[in-house]
Amino acid sequence: MGWAGALDRMTAACRNKFSAAVVYDPDDAAVPLIGIFDEAAERIEFSEDGAPVSTTAILLDLRLTDLGLTPKSRDEVTVAVQQTDDTYGTATRYRVTAVEPDGAGSVSLILTKKAT
Numbered sequence: 361m362g363w364a365g366a367l368d369r370m371t372a373a374c375r376n377k378f379s380a381a382v383v384y385d386p387d388d389a390a391v392p393l394i395g396i397f398d399e400a401a402e403r404i405e406f407s408e409d410g411a412p413v414s415t416t417a418i419l420l421d422l423r424l425t426d427l428g429l430t431p432k433s434r435d436e437v438t439v440a441v442q443q444t445d446d447t448y449g450t451a452t453r454y455r456v457t458a459v460e461p462d463g464a465g466s467v468s469l470i471l472t473k474k475a476t
Contacts, residue, residue: 396421
């Protein structure tokens, strides 16, 4: 098995352990799938002068083959996080603010919570 296969198996294991039920909804074409959700992901970015800046973001990782389309900013997603008893909590609606492909078949979506 090559690198891509090993990475796919590792991603599937993480998705099964840290899963969130997701409905990806671009232009009212809902796509149900499972993703990895982190409501407070730590991110390191760099200022204009090159200094590292630590921030947090709402992050959703998806496999592009599961999604079946190319995500874009301003798309909307609904996320329900898996609880410790393997049920899913209350669904929350988000808007995609940035799309970051990893070059290996997955994508990280930076989200903002939609006002209710």
